[in-house]
Amino acid sequence: MGAVRGAGGSGVGGGCGRTDKAAMPVRVLKIIEGKFETPLPSHLQKEGLKHLQEGFDPTNKYIQGLVILSYPLTKLGDGTDFFKVVLQDLDDFCSRINSINILIYGKMAEDCAKVMRNGDTLVVAGFKLAKSPTAREDGRHNCQLEMSEEAGSVIYIYTKPKTTSASETASMSVAPKYVYTPLDHLKDGTIVNLYGIVKFFKPPYVSKGTDYCSVVTLVDPSNAKLTCTLFNGNLNSLPKIYKVGDIVRFHRIKIREYNGQMQGVTSAGFASLTFDGTVGAPVVPRTSSKVFTFMDEEQKIIEELRVWAASNLSICGPAAKLSGVQPMLFFDLTCQLIGKAKVDGSSFLLKVWDGTKCPYPTWKVPVEARELEGEKLLLHQLRNLTVDILVYDNHVQLAKSLKIGSFLRIYSIHTKQVSSDKDGSHIEFHLHGGTCYGRGIGVLPESNPDVKELKDFLESVELADSQSMESMSSVELDSTFNNITVLTDHQDLSNTELKTILNSTAPQQFRIRAKLRTYKPQKLHQSIKLHCSKCNSLTEVPDGDDFDCILQGSAMTSPNPELHNTSWYDSVMWTTQDQKQRKIAIHFVKPDEMLKEPEDTLLMIEGGTLKELWRLTKRFKCVIPVRSTEDDLELLDLSAPFLLQGNTKYYGCKQCSTPKPIQHLSSIAAEEQPSWEPTEIAQVLGIELLQYVFIMKFTLVDGTGALNAYLFDYEKFFQIPASEILTNSFLQQKMQMTMNTLCPPGRKLDDLPWLECFIKSYHVRDEMKHRVCYQIFDTTVAEDVV
C-alpha cells in the first residue's frame, strides 16, 4: 500500500495519514467555494506557460493548470516508476500552445497516479525544465516539466467538483478522497479510515447495554493487528462480515490505546463496507449506507488485499457439513432453519439442515408440540436430515427473532457425544452462552454465494430423499442380518469353494463366498502406494518433509523477472519481511474472461514454503511449484509433486517422465474453459502421472481352504478415491469402519460375516520359481455396509 492515497476533509490538518504533512511532496487539498483550502507558501510565484522557455529559472516559481490527460503508471527500464500527465493553463486559454507535458518519476509518480484524476487542478513547483522531444507530434509546449521527490519537486493536487451538465450532477457527485492508514501507523486519539482483512470476528450480538456489539480483528500487509469493538443500536449498521478472510473498509473509526495496544471503537459517523475476500470474486460492497464512495481505486485496493491474504494468511478450507461432523469439536455450520421452539427460560431450539446426513445418531430435544414453529410436513419429511441445535443465554433473543426458512451461519457449535441407555450414544449440538471464539448466529442474505450453493444442493436433496426416506427402515433391517456384506458385479456366476480354486489352473475368474480372517496392512494408511501404469512400478508416497526440503532448495534460486508477465500468465513478486528476505513469485495463468473464479484458476509459484503452497491450494484450483532458469520456468525434481490440487499431491514417474518446458501449459490455458485435469496437465508437461492405489492382502477362508488375495484398487472397492485418503480423516474413518465391518476386531472365526466377491488367479514368474496369485476384482463394498 502506498503512503498517500488521498486526503479527506480532515486529511490536511487532522493528522491522519502516515506521512508528515510538512515534508510531503504530494499533497491533496480541496477547493472550497472556489478558494484553495490551504494557502500556498508565500515565497512561490505563479508563472504562465508562455513564459517557459529553455534557460528559465524555476526557483520559487509555480505552474498552475488543469489535468486534461494522464497516462497509466509505468516502469522505466531501470524499474523506476513513471507517470505522465498533461496540464492545461487555464489562464492562457487563447494561446495556441496552452498545454504542457509533466513527467513524474519514482515514488512521486506512484503517489500521483493513485490520487490524480483528469479535471484536478495542479500546482507544481521545484520542477526541472527540459526540451520536449515530442512537441512536434503532440502539439504541446516545446518544454516539458520533469519532477521527482529527489529533485525536491512538490505537487499540490486540488480536487474540485468537475463541471458537469445538470443531468449528470444529479447522479454524480464528486467523491471526497480519503486517506487510509495502515494498521501499523495508528495513533492513540485519532479518527481514521482503514482497510483490513478479517482475522477474527464475533457476529453482532445483543450487548448488556442498549446496543448490538460486534468485535472484529483485522490484519493488513503491514502485518499489524487491530481489534475493534463496534456498537450500534441498529444491527444493520454493523459490518456485514460472514467469514474470516472478508475484507472491510472502515471510515471514521476512533483509535484508542487499551491495555498497551491500539484498539478501534465506533465513533460518530462510523461507516463500513465489507467485501468477499476471495481472489477473483466480484467486488461488491456489503453495507447499510445508502451513500458511499467506491471507485476503481478502492476496487484495486480490495483486489490487492485479496492476493496478499491468499498467500499470507491461513484461511480455513471448505466449511464443515453435517456429514463431516465429529464428536467433541467446535465448528461453523451454514444451514437453513426449518423449525424453532422455546425450550425453557435460558435455552431455545433451532432445527436446521444442510442437505447432508450426520453419520452419528443425533439428539432430538423434547419440546412441546405447540411450541414448535415450522412447516410440519417438511419437518417430518426431513426428520432424518435435520439436527437439533440448542442455543443458550445471550443467543436466545436473537434465535427467537429468526425467520423459518432463513439461511444461517451458526458459529462455533459444540458437538458433544453423550452415552445413554436408550440409543447407545448420540451427538448433541450446543451453542453455549457467551461469545468466546466468535460464538453466535449470523443471518446470511440469499445473495451470499455460499447460500446460493446450499440452496441448489438442498433442492436436489429434497426430492431424492423424500423418496428414499420411507425405505430407511428396510436398510436398517438389512444390516441386522449381517452375513453377506460385499456385493459384486457378474451376478450370473455361481460360488466356487476355495479348495477347488486352489486346485485349479491359472488364470481363471471365480465368485467366492468367504470370511476375511485377517488383512494387511493393519495400519490402513500404509496401504496407499503410487502406481505407474506405464512401467507398472509401485512406489511409496513421499512424505511432506522430502517435499519441504526440495522447496527450500528451490527457494535458493531467485525468480527471474525476465520470465514474468507473458502472454499466458500474469506475475506478482514480493520479498518476505522476515530475516530470510525470501523472494516469492506467483504466476497466474490467465483464465478465460468468463471464468475468473479462483477455484478455476491455475497458478505457478516460485520460492514458496510448504505451508504457503497449501494455503494457495485452498483458494485456487491448481498450484504448480516451479523454479526459474535463464530462459524458462521449470518443474522441480520429480521427488516433489508436480501439481497440487485440492488436498491431493500429484507425482510423476521418475523413470517414464520426460518433462517438457512449462510453456507447454499455455496450450491448455488457451482452451475456452480449461478444466485443468491432472491427466491433461501431466500429458502436456511430459509427465507420466502416478496414480494412488490401495494395495492390501486379504486372507480369506471358507471352511474348505484359505487363500491370500490381493486388493489392487483405485476407487471401486471402498468407493473412496485412494488419492484422497491420506489427507482426509473422515475418509480414513470411513475406510476403517468398512474394514471393521468386513473383519470385526476381536471376533471368533465363526462370528465373522460372510463376504461375496470376485477373485482372479494369475501366474507370477520370478527368476527361480513360479507361483499362482489371486486378486480381488470387480467388487464393491455394498452401500449399506459403508
Added chain:
DNA sequence: TTAGGATTGG
C-alpha cells in the same frame, strides 16, 4: 453504557 477475542453447561 455496552466490550475490550481466547470455547466445552444446561
